[in-house]
Amino acid sequence: MTEWVLLNVLRFHRQDPDYRALQAARVWEELPAPETSSARRIGILGLGELGAASAKALLSLGFPVMGWSRRPKAIEGVEGFHGPEGLEAMLPRTDILVCLLPLTPGTRGVINARSLALLPRGAFLINGARGGHVVQPDLLAALDSGQIAGAALDVFEPEPLPADHPFWGHPKVILTPHAASITIPRSAAPQVVENIRRSREGRSLINLVDFAAGY
Numbered sequence: 001m002t003e004w005v006l007l008n009v010l011r012f013h014r015q016d017p018d019y020r021a022l023q024a025a026r027v028w029e030e031l032p033a034p035e036t037s038s039a040r041r042i043g044i045l046g047l048g049e050l051g052a053a054s055a056k057a058l059l060s061l062g063f064p065v066m067g068w069s070r071r072p073k074a075i076e077g078v079e080g081f082h083g084p085e086g087l088e089a090m091l092p093r094t095d096i097l098v099c100l101l102p103l104t105p106g107t108r109g110v111i112n113a114r115s116l117a118l119l120p121r122g123a124f125l126i127n128g129a130r131g132g133h134v135v136q137p138d139l140l141a142a143l144d145s146g147q148i149a150g151a152a153l154d155v156f157e158p159e160p161l162p163a164d165h166p167f168w169g170h171p172k173v174i175l176t177p178h179a180a181s182i183t184i185p186r187s188a189a190p191q192v193v194e195n196i197r198r199s200r201e202g203r204s205l206i207n208l209v210d211f212a213a214g215y
Contacts (some may be wrong), residue, residue: 001050001053001054001100001128001180001181002050002053002054002057004128004154004176004180004181005054005057005058005098005100005126005128005180006054006057006058006061008126008152008174009042009058009063009096009098009126010061011152011174012096012124012126012149012150012152013034013037013040013096014034015031015034017150017172017174018031019031021171036062037061037062037063038062038063038064040063040064040095040096041063041064041066041093041094041095041096042055042058042063042064042065042066042094042095042096042098043065043066043067043068043090043091043093043094043096043097043098044065044066044067044068044078044098044100045067045068045087045097045098045099045100045101045107045110045129045133046067046068046069046099046100046101046102046129047067047068047069047073047075047078047080048069048100048102050100050128050181051067051069051098051100052075054098054100055067055075055077055078056075056077059077059078064079065077065078065079066078066079066080066081066090066093066094067079067080067081068080068081068082068086068087068090069081069082070082070083070106087110087115088118091115091118091119092118092119092120093120094119094120094123095120095123095124096123096124096125096126097111097119097123097124097125097126098126098127098128099111099125099126099127099128099129099133099134100128100129101129101130101133102129102130102213102214102215103129103130103132103133103214103215104213104214104215105214107133108132108133109132109133109134109135110133111125111127111133111134111135111138111139112134112135112138113135113138113141113142116138116139116142116147116148117142117147119147119148121146121147122146122147122148122149123147123148123149124148124149124150124151124152125139125148125150125151125152125153126151126152127151127152127153127154127155128154128155128180128181129155130155130157131155131156131157131158131159132157133155134153136156136157136167139151140166140167140170143170143172143173148172149172150172150173150174151172151173151174152173152174152176153167153173153174153175153176154175154176154177154178154179154180155178155180156178159177159178160177161175161177191206191207194206195207
């Protein structure tokens, strides 16, 4: 997931969609250089394992990173926000918004007309969490109006994405088929083995889902 987040942050930061459009039109044009990474503010929704790992990788490239979570969390170098007030404070300062939240009743539809309008005009959205976080008609309207300059989306409701959905052909949307963080058997198998061992020994298991929290 960290690699996918970095890929898309750098894609937007380095104007790759614009250059791909110029290539398709066979136009040789050098665009004005982007600002340095230190001037491109990244806001991450969700500071769990995925969000924290992505934040640390982005910090290493010089991006200022902010993070929003349900409860206060401290990650060195990351400016933290929490709760509804924190979200409204972070969004206006966010040039690229990355969603890595769990999907719960409290986070469903968190990326909607209001939250998108709070972002600076021309901001970008990256969603590698769940399709239910995004109110799709609101995002399409924000893309068409120019409020959102581009979106990299890996998750949708429903999945597979219907063939006639406007995201497929939208010039400002980069789409992948829920492939940002596919489980790799070689890295997952040791965790499965460890839990089998723990279960047989009567010990507590690792990486349990909290059904009350929803993730």
